[in-house]
Amino acid sequence: MTARPISETIASLMPHAKAELTELVAFQSVADPAQFPKSECEAAANWVADALRAEDFQDVALLDTPDGTQSVYGFLPGPADAPTVLLYAHYDVQPPLDESAWLSPPFELTERDGRWFGRGAADCKGGFIMHLLALRALKANGGVPVSVKVIAEGSEEQGTGGLERYAEAHPELLTADTIVIGDTGNFRVGLPTVTATLRGMTMLRVTLDTLEGNLHSGQFGGAAPDALAAMIQLLSSLRAEDGTTTVDGLATDAEWDGLQYAEAEFRKDAKVLDGVGLIGTGTVADRIWARPAVTVIGIDCPPVVGATPSLQASARAQVSLRVPPGQDAAEATELLTAHLKAHAPWGAKVSVEQVGQGQPFRADTSSPAYTSMAQAMEAAYPGEKMQTSGMGGSIPLCNTLAALYPQAEILLIGLSEPEAQIHAVNESVSPEELERLSLAEALFLRNYADSKRA
Numbered sequence: 001m002t003a004r005p006i007s008e009t010i011a012s013l014m015p016h017a018k019a020e021l022t023e024l025v026a027f028q029s030v031a032d033p034a035q036f037p038k039s040e041c042e043a044a045a046n047w048v049a050d051a052l053r054a055e056d057f058q059d060v061a062l063l064d065t066p067d068g069t070q071s072v073y074g075f076l077p078g079p080a081d082a083p084t085v086l087l088y089a090h091y092d093v094q095p096p097l098d099e100s101a102w103l104s105p106p107f108e109l110t111e112r113d114g115r116w117f118g119r120g121a122a123d124c125k126g127g128f129i130m131h132l133l134a135l136r137a138l139k140a141n142g143g144v145p146v147s148v149k150v151i152a153e154g155s156e157e158q159g160t161g162g163l164e165r166y167a168e169a170h171p172e173l174l175t176a177d178t179i180v181i182g183d184t185g186n187f188r189v190g191l192p193t194v195t196a197t198l199r200g201m202t203m204l205r206v207t208l209d210t211l212e213g214n215l216h217s218g219q220f221g222g223a224a225p226d227a228l229a230a231m232i233q234l235l236s237s238l239r240a241e242d243g244t245t246t247v248d249g250l251a252t253d254a255e256w257d258g259l260q261y262a263e264a265e266f267r268k269d270a271k272v273l274d275g276v277g278l279i280g281t282g283t284v285a286d287r288i289w290a291r292p293a294v295t296v297i298g299i300d301c302p303p304v305v306g307a308t309p310s311l312q313a314s315a316r317a318q319v320s321l322r323v324p325p326g327q328d329a330a331e332a333t334e335l336l337t338a339h340l341k342a343h344a345p346w347g348a349k350v351s352v353e354q355v356g357q358g359q360p361f362r363a364d365t366s367s368p369a370y371t372s373m374a375q376a377m378e379a380a381y382p383g384e385k386m387q388t389s390g391m392g393g394s395i396p397l398c399n400t401l402a403a404l405y406p407q408a409e410i411l412l413i414g415l416s417e418p419e420a421q422i423h424a425v426n427e428s429v430s431p432e433e434l435e436r437l438s439l440a441e442a443l444f445l446r447n448y449a450d451s452k453r454a
Contacts, residue, residue, distance in 0.1 A: 003379040006442050009137040010435055017129050017434065018116065022109040023047065024091070024125045025118040031069050031092040031155040041069060041154055044091045048072040048128060048152045055135060057150065065162030069154035073173065076135070078147035083452045085445060086149045086176035086408075088397070089127035089183060090156035093120035094423045101425040114430070115419070121429040122415040123422035127182035128152055130415065133438035138445060145449035149176055153397065156183070159203060159356030164400040171404050178369045178409045178448060179401055180441065184391050185416030187259060188269075189430055192377035192440065193387045194370065195412035196258070197289060200323035200360035201394040202333040206340050208234065209349040211313035224311050228301050230348045231315035237343040238294045238319070243279020245294045247321070248339045250332060252292060254324060256285035259389045269418035289390030292332065293322040318355070322392060325360040333357055358396025369409035369444075372451055376443035380436045411444075413437060 027044035030036040045062055049072050052060045057074030065071055069092070078084075096106035096119050104110035109118040120126070131150060138144045151174060153163045167174055184195040210225040240246045261284040272278065280287040287293070300316040302308070319340075323332045337352045344350045365388055374386040391412070402410060415429050415437065416422045 003443055005141050006137045007439050009140045010133055010438050017133055021129050025109045025120050026107055028107050029092050030095050031158045035095055045070045045072050048091055063166055065166045067155055067160035067162030069162050071154050071163045072152040074150045076148040078144055082146045083177040084147040086174055086179040087131045088151050088181045090124045090153035092154050092157050094157050097425050115428040117428040119427055122420035124183045126415045126429045130182055130438045134441035137442045146445050164397055167400055175405055176408055181412045182414045183395055184412040184414040187387055187389050189417050192381045192384055193389050195391045196363050196365050196388045197325045197390040198361040198395055199392050200329040200358045202321045202329050203356035204319050205353045205355055207316045207351045209314045214313050215311040217309045217311050225346045226311040227315040228312040230345050231317055233345045234343055235296050245292050247336050249335045250292055254290040256290040259387055261285045288392040290324050295320045323360050325362040329357050329359045358394045359399040361398040363410050367409040372447035373411055373444045375447050376440045379443050380440035
């Protein structure tokens with residue numbers, strides 16, 4: 001069977017896919033009840049469950065995970081003796097950040113400049129729609145040739161490990177011959193890419209206390225230790241002058257030997273302002289795929305508007321550390337914690353709280369499933385061959401699945417190419433990428449089933 005009938009079916013389904021993604025994006029499913037109502041995540045989970053039931057999935061269930069969120073599971077039986085493929089996506093999303101910086105409302109899917117804009121459009125509600133499109137196209141062209149399990153996570157962006165802990169407690173649930181993680185992206189639009197490595201992460205909150213209470217800066221400033229100034233100095237110790245991450249004891253000199261990322265392309269993708277330099281040393285690929293990277297993602301401090309001339313008695317910051325393959329996230333957490341405690345100035349009282357952690361991941365790209373995916377991607381992207389890249393982000397579940405099912409092949413694909421601007425304002429998805437990657441996934445499932453029968 002050629003790819004054309006499946007391709008034509010997916011093309012005909014795209015208007016319906018847009019309507020579904022519009023509905024799914026409308027849920028403000030940020031898995032942080034301090035920012036958004038928990039009911040938004042619950043409604044999104046029920047939408048996903050209903051979508052699976054409509055596709056004849058069995059055993060559809062909302063799984064209450066240990067972190068207080070829900071993941072959605074369903075099983076679609078295939079032919080007798082067919083292999084089982086697990087398809088993964090997550091329906092929770094990042095907060096919208098500065099809503100005034102969005103050119104259209106973050107939770108309203110909006111078409112503009114040939115792309116669909118909205119929080120989660122690419123990361124990763126679009127990934128769930130991609131799975132549905134692939135399965136629908138196969139059902140319309142002879143049937144799905146494999147047994148399929150779908151798991152849609154509810155707290156991936158928070159890094160709280162709910163699904164990982166649930167899978168460890170119920171190891172039979174997600175067992176599969178091959179796992180397709182639909183949460184990464186092509187190196188760029190139109191270049192089919194599988195992701196071979198993921199950086200892990202650790203997230204810490206550090207609090208500094210220096211005074212019993214705030215003080216007048218005129219009366220006491222210059223001698224009394226200011227906790228906010230202490231925090232600024234402490235956080236500065238995490239980077240060298242050139243911007244390289246400097247955590248005591250953490251190696252920062254690894255090199256990436258695969259697909260390279262031209263600096264000019266990276267500057268364009270990252271929207272670096274003219275005249276502003278990149279940070280770190282080595283190639284861009286070294287810095288974002290092979291080396292650790294620390295980021296201060298939040299500081300509790302008085303806003304400029306309404307600020308008073310006061311010395312701050314306490315300050316708090318949240319620090320993220322991306323951990324490359326070859327380094328252990330738990331060890332990196334210990335090193336970062338020790339660094340923060342050792343470098344606090346003026347004897348400031350330090351407390352450190354871990355709020356998230358996930359191990360880095362490296363896939364076996366020599367496995368038979370990758371051969372099937374390469375063939376599928378070449379058919380879905382005529383004239384292009386499948387590329388293999390790294391990804392600076394984290395998907396902690398990958399290592400959990402690899403440990404639980406060591407014989408399973410794990411592939412990472414998705415819609416989060418650079419133009420998607422995931423985790424930033426004005427996130428978007430390319431409908432052409434959604435269409436082509438849905439075709440690639442459908443062809444992969446067909447190719448993979450054929451290879452198992454051979």
